[in-house]
Amino acid sequence: MTLLNQKHTTIEAAIATIPDGASIMVGGFGSPGTPFALLDELLAQGQSHLTLIKNDANEPDIGIGRLIRAGRVDRLITSHIGLNRIAIEEMNQGRLAVEMHPQGLLAEKIRCAGAGHYGFLTDIGLDTEIAEGRREIECDGRTWAIEPAIRADVALVHADLADAYGNLVYRGTAINFNPLMAMAADRVIAQAFRVEAPGYLAPETIHTPCAFVSRVVRVDETTSEQGRRTHVV
C-alpha cells in the first residue's frame, strides 16, 4: 500500500506500475466516467496481453477502443459492446475473448469483490440462456444461481475531485462503475480534474475514502473532449 503522502503523482509514474498481462477494471458507462487520460497513457506505454473489465467497449477511436484496436487486449469482461464495431469484429474473428454479463450482475460482482466477499446468490437469469454453466444452490426452498465476485489487479477510475490522499468525489452520470471498481482492485489509480490539499473536501461528501486508492493524478478537463460525440436527441 502506498503511504498517504506519496499518492499524488504523475500520470507516467502511476501507469508505469502496471505490468503486461494485468487484469484492469476501467470505470465509465459509455464516455462519462471513463478515465481517458489514464487509458491514453497506458496505450503510450505499451503494456499488452491485458484483461479489461468495463461495462462497455467505448467506441473504436476512444478509451479502451484504442487499446482493443491496437491489439493490446486479450480478454474483455463486459455487459454490452454494441457501440464498438471493431470490438465486435475482433470478438467474431476470435482475436478478443469476450465474457458478457447482465449489467446489474456485472456491477454487483464488482461491488461484492470490493466488499470482500466470494460472491452472492441471485435469481436473475434463471430459465434463460445465461443460466447455462452457472452453479445453482437450494436455499429456503428456492433455487439460486451462485455469482462469484470479480476482482482485478488494477482499477483505473475517473473522479471529478480528489485530494492528495486519494479521497474521491464523482459527478453526474460519471459515477457509474467507478466507486465499485475503486474498492475491487488491488491497486487503484484515480484521475481527477482537480487534486486539492487534504481537508479541502468535507468528510461527508467523499464517495470513495482514500484507504482504497493507491495513486491519484490530476488531468486536464479538456481530456474528456475525447468522449464527446454527436448524439441522437
Added chain:
Amino acid sequence: MSSDQERMLARAAREVVPGQIVNLGIGLPTRLFHYLPPEMEVLVHSENGVLGCQPLANGGEPDLEMIDSGGAYIGTRPGASVFDSALSFAMIRRSRVDVTFMGAFEVDQQGNLANWKIPGKFSPGIGGAMELAQKVDTLVVLCSHNDKQGNPKILRQCRLPLTAPRCVSRIITEKAVMEVTDAGLEVIDIAEGLEVAALRAATEAELIIDEHRLGRF
C-alpha cells in the same frame, strides 16, 4: 420518425400514471421522453445511474458527464438523484421502478420476451435488459408489428433466446395494443382504419378480440 411511431408513442404515453418511476429502453422507447407532459410528476430512471432525467433544453449546452443509457445528453428535473451502477440495479431488482418500456425482436402470447440476441447475427451483450424485464412490475413492449421482411414478431412461442420468461404486460405496435392475460393475448385497441381480419393475418399469436369493446388509436 414515421407517423406510425408517433402514434405508438402518443399511445404509450397514456400508459404512464403521474407519480410513477419510469424506465425507457434504448431506441424508440427513449423518445417517449418527449411525449410525457413536462408538468407531469414522473421520474424517468436510466440504468446508468440517474433518476429524474429529462430531455436537454433545446439549444442547451450539454454537460459531458450527464447522459442516459442510450448515450444522449440529458438534463435533470427537480427531485432527481444520481448514483452508482450497483445501486441503480438494486432499484430495479427491488422493483422500485414501476414501469419499463422496451423494444423487442419477438414477443409471444405467454408474455415471453426476446430482445437481446440473434444467434450468429447479433450478440452485442444484454446490457440492463434482463434485470429490467425480470423485475419491473409492468413491462410495456413498444415494437413494430412485423419485421422488415414482413414476418410476424408477435408469436405463439418465442424462438430466439429469451431476455426473461413471462415478463410482458402490454404490447404496443403500430397495429394494436395488446394485453397479456391468463387467457392469452387480448387486443385492447386497434389502429384507426385497420380491419380485425388484417390484424389477425399479420399476427402469429392467437388474439382474443371483443369487437364491441375495441378501442381505436
